[in-house]
Amino acid sequence: MSATSTAALLEGETGAWELVVGLEVHVELQTATKMWCGCSTDFGGPANTNVCPVCTGQPGALPVANEQAVADAALLGLALGCDIAEVCRFHRKNYFYPDLAKNYQISQYDVPLCHDGRLDLDVTTDEGEQVTRRVGIERLHMEEDTGKSLHVGESGRLHGAEKSLIDYNRCGIPLLEIVSDPDIRDPETAQAYLRELQAIVRTLGVSDARMEEGSIRCDANVSVRRPGEELGTRCEIKNLNSVRSLGRAVRYEARRQIDVLEAGGEIVMETRHWDEGRGVTETLRRKESVTDYRYFPDPDLVEIHSSRAWVEQLRARLPELPAASRARLQQAGLSAEQAATIVAGGLLALHDEAVAAGAEPVAVANWCTGEVTGQLSSAALTPAEAGLTGAHVAELVALIDDGTLSTKLAKDVLAGVIEERGAVPPAEVAEQRGLQQVSDEGELQGIVDEVVAANPETVEAIRGGNDKAIGALVGQVMKATRGQADPKKTNELLRAAIEA
Amino acid sequence: MAADVTLTGLSASELAQRLRDREVSALEVAEAHLERIAAHDGVEAGGDEWVARDADALGERDVHAYLHVTAAAAREHAADVDRRRAAGEELAPLAGVPVAIKDVLTTRGVPTTCGSRMLEGWVPPYDATVTERLRAGDLVALGKTNMDEFAMGSSTENSAYGPTRNPWDLGRVPGGSSGGSAAAVAGRLAPLSIGTDTGGSIRQPAALTGIVGAKPTYGTVSRYGLVAFASSLDQAGPFARTVEDAARLHALIAGHDPRDSTSVRETAPDVLGPLREGVEGLRIGVVRELAGEGYEPGVERAFADVLERYERLGAEIVEVSLPHADYALAAYYLIAPSEASSNLARFDGVRYGLRVDAATAEEMNAATREAGFGPEVKRRIMIGTHALSSGYYDAYYLQASKVRTLIARDFAAAFEQADVLISPTSPSVSFRLGELVDDPLAMYLNDVATVPGSLAGIPALSLPAGTAPAPDDPDAALPVGLQVMAPLLRDELMYRAAWALEQDLGPLAAPTGPSALEVA
Numbered sequence A: 001m002s003a004t005s006t007a008a009l010l011e012g013e014t015g016a017w018e019l020v021v022g023l024e025v026h027v028e029l030q031t032a033t034k035m036w037c038g039c040s041t042d043f044g045g046p047a048n049t050n051v052c053p054v055c056t057g058q059p060g061a062l063p064v065a066n067e068q069a070v071a072d073a074a075l076l077g078l079a080l081g082c083d084i085a086e087v088c089r090f091h092r093k094n095y096f097y098p099d100l101a102k103n104y105q106i107s108q109y110d111v112p113l114c115h116d117g118r119l120d121l122d123v124t125t126d127e128g129e130q131v132t133r134r135v136g137i138e139r140l141h142m143e144e145d146t147g148k149s150l151h152v153g154e155s156g157r158l159h160g161a162e163k164s165l166i167d168y169n170r171c172g173i174p175l176l177e178i179v180s181d182p183d184i185r186d187p188e189t190a191q192a193y194l195r196e197l198q199a200i201v202r203t204l205g206v207s208d209a210r211m212e213e214g215s216i217r218c219d220a221n222v223s224v225r226r227p228g229e230e231l232g233t234r235c236e237i238k239n240l241n242s243v244r245s246l247g248r249a250v251r252y253e254a255r256r257q258i259d260v261l262e263a264g265g266e267i268v269m270e271t272r273h274w275d276e277g278r279g280v281t282e283t284l285r286r287k288e289s290v291t292d293y294r295y296f297p298d299p300d301l302v303e304i305h306s307s308r309a310w311v312e313q314l315r316a317r318l319p320e321l322p323a324a325s326r327a328r329l330q331q332a333g334l335s336a337e338q339a340a341t342i343v344a345g346g347l348l349a350l351h352d353e354a355v356a357a358g359a360e361p362v363a364v365a366n367w368c369t370g371e372v373t374g375q376l377s378s379a380a381l382t383p384a385e386a387g388l389t390g391a392h393v394a395e396l397v398a399l400i401d402d403g404t405l406s407t408k409l410a411k412d413v414l415a416g417v418i419e420e421r422g423a424v425p426p427a428e429v430a431e432q433r434g435l436q437q438v439s440d441e442g443e444l445q446g447i448v449d450e451v452v453a454a455n456p457e458t459v460e461a462i463r464g465g466n467d468k469a470i471g472a473l474v475g476q477v478m479k480a481t482r483g484q485a486d487p488k489k490t491n492e493l494l495r496a497a498i499e500a
Numbered sequence B: 001m002a003a004d005v006t007l008t009g010l011s012a013s014e015l016a017q018r019l020r021d022r023e024v025s026a027l028e029v030a031e032a033h034l035e036r037i038a039a040h041d042g043v044e045a046g047g048d049e050w051v052a053r054d055a056d057a058l059g060e061r062d063v064h065a066y067l068h069v070t071a072a073a074a075r076e077h078a079a080d081v082d083r084r085r086a087a088g089e090e091l092a093p094l095a096g097v098p099v100a101i102k103d104v105l106t107t108r109g110v111p112t113t114c115g116s117r118m119l120e121g122w123v124p125p126y127d128a129t130v131t132e133r134l135r136a137g138d139l140v141a142l143g144k145t146n147m148d149e150f151a152m153g154s155s156t157e158n159s160a161y162g163p164t165r166n167p168w169d170l171g172r173v174p175g176g177s178s179g180g181s182a183a184a185v186a187g188r189l190a191p192l193s194i195g196t197d198t199g200g201s202i203r204q205p206a207a208l209t210g211i212v213g214a215k216p217t218y219g220t221v222s223r224y225g226l227v228a229f230a231s232s233l234d235q236a237g238p239f240a241r242t243v244e245d246a247a248r249l250h251a252l253i254a255g256h257d258p259r260d261s262t263s264v265r266e267t268a269p270d271v272l273g274p275l276r277e278g279v280e281g282l283r284i285g286v287v288r289e290l291a292g293e294g295y296e297p298g299v300e301r302a303f304a305d306v307l308e309r310y311e312r313l314g315a316e317i318v319e320v321s322l323p324h325a326d327y328a329l330a331a332y333y334l335i336a337p338s339e340a341s342s343n344l345a346r347f348d349g350v351r352y353g354l355r356v357d358a359a360t361a362e363e364m365n366a367a368t369r370e371a372g373f374g375p376e377v378k379r380r381i382m383i384g385t386h387a388l389s390s391g392y393y394d395a396y397y398l399q400a401s402k403v404r405t406l407i408a409r410d411f412a413a414a415f416e417q418a419d420v421l422i423s424p425t426s427p428s429v430s431f432r433l434g435e436l437v438d439d440p441l442a443m444y445l446n447d448v449a450t451v452p453g454s455l456a457g458i459p460a461l462s463l464p465a466g467t468a469p470a471p472d473d474p475d476a477a478l479p480v481g482l483q484v485m486a487p488l489l490r491d492e493l494m495y496r497a498a499w500a501l502e503q504d505l506g507p508l509a510a511p512t513g514p515s516a517l518e519v520a
């Protein structure tokens, strides 16, 4: 792996092109209250229930900065290797839009809270090569979310709507904007950047970072140039609803720009809309006349002073970051893929607890990335919501090891534990539901004898050298024990009976 | 019961004393003021809520200080104060004394218009912190007072609901933008009132109506619920007919508020304790730049008389300079409109107030703002929008902010040489209704002496300092105001200096003259 590895160039009719991408990511913080008022940030409530004079911009209402949000923002900045500004302030970004209650957004302008960070990404290239790429973070700043407009009418869009309804529940929820340097040279790195940012945000617990719920959003600035030349004119791509659409959109846009340039055309600076269904980007609005937001320092808010001591306190609170977690898991013998799945899947705590409870890391990883992930995702639960602990996983692994459970039975026991939301541990679930293996020789011997007696032809075939046919007899024993027979013991007893 | 008309002539402190001594009930005090409002203010009296008559239905002798009178609520509150006093409950010092509130502070359940069509009929869902504090102090709110639209103006003629008249001469303006609150106190329609001051909107009307009006140190009175004109300058403050009354009201409304980020955390200065300490040995600075050209001779004569008095009282008069004061007005008229252009963006017809329907949200927005805002508000929004525009920001807003810093430094230096600074509050006495409405620049000059202190955030007040003739009427005797400015968070010094002069000048004159409001 090398940090300087260069991305593949894109081939055009007239030679090679280099793709240049910078990403702007918005993260909604999961603080208990909004950025400037005491309203709840709960998602999905009835329209206009989490509102007050402040977040609906009533005349005379004033904002007060949420200190938790500032701390969360700084924590993410530190995780991204940023410097924290000793003094920063809020500006007003002035523009009229109905879902913006004050018709200005409180944001940061000349001095963001965090600046000059970086993110190192492990990327698998098209050729399957593993490389590390570093993407610079220009800035991370704080702002507030807007409300949501619902346009009632045929088009479903603002223009042509019969009427518009506005829900201000989201208005004033703390929002972070993270702006990368234009360091990204291929779609895979863009995707890795977004995934890694998501993982870091979740590890810090500052946001659930769900793209489908809009708690993390990504816009891509895309341009192409001849290798080594000045940056080309960029287009901003919006409406990227998944990591996958980010990759598709960047790939499409790069090709579109190359085609335009090679046909002798020019790229116009504009905002383009990604159409997921059709797989194309389309002009949303031209940026010829740049919107003048008339930024100026918000006189309702005071400067934020970040003392060195406060920053160091925050730094001390930083948990192990995803990259370090993955490295640690790989050292414990897990594959890179397993390590990535465990970290990205929010299973690290579960894994670490199980190992701490004495289970073997690889066995735990196999369970975590396999059955645990499968069952949790089909039940749409997190480990915590399912009541599943590392101790449960360790117990399951131990019950398999000592022969109490077969792998198949263990899966049923896991389902039972999840059903009981962790209130009943695996051994008890197995007991209560009669899921233990039948390894009692006396009981099993009787069943084996019956099966051997009932299948003389198969027995003969095995004696005649068709060893595989024993599988059919094992199956019969399993059927008779409702799957609970210890397969190893069954095999032993069958062979003994056949050879007798 | 028959209302005692003489009650309306008493100061707040005198009323409070009589209420404490149970010589009079709070209900009688409220009733006396309501009766006077009904007789002289041009409201539709009767019923629970009295509303000011339309501008064209107002008489030439109607003061029109109030836009909305909460008669029933006032009676109810007063009766409640009386009940609790009778029950032996410990009450706040001013409990039962009436107060009027400028219509720019939100009052839960009571319409708040900011003098604008834009907010006609808007009933705020919450109380301003100042409103809450008045209530907590058991002051009986009589109603909401007229003002220049969104506090932009110096004569109250920019109100969408018609101008307020000066009780000293009903053909003249009471100043602005808190003209309604000033006229209410000067006209004995309330013993106390709340105004707001951005560039002089408390001090100048106090001067023109012959009462006391104070702008506290910026950040010592919460702005929560004060509908913003220019956030970095707006500050609510008291109007009263005596310095002591003003200090009492000041003490009641000041204090830290966690809902206002710019609220100072220090305990608000004790303005009452040192009130009577006198001025002996106090260094009083005369600001060289706040005199001379533009100041009416009558105003300058009254000011000279004040200097003699202070000298006689043992103060040390020193001359100080605010070298950048000449740029203050220009800086103010960039900073305040810039902030206003953003603050007033929320009036878009979407959530509250006026809405003029149109095909699209954008057109509805434009039509609403076109219909809802008056010419002065539009002028300032345009000036502010321009000053913040890219390509002009550095030359206008940023440059003005630098001037502001220099002026604050000028004051800091001046306060090395003097404990308080004084100047005329306004360069002129009250002018005639309509006289300056078509000349915005001449109107802006009313603020020339008050704006420097606003930019520096320092406390400043105006108190009556005699009378002077008007340029258009040599026989008139109209009030002249003296401005006293103090260092940041030293509000008590200005009250101390003002109290000493008030004692020397003797009892406050009531409005007199052929065109004055009759005062019993």
Ligand SMILES: [Zn+2]
Pocket (backbone or CB within 6 Å): A034, A037, A038, A039, A050, A051, A052, A053, A054, A055, A056, A172
């Ligand atoms: Zn809220």
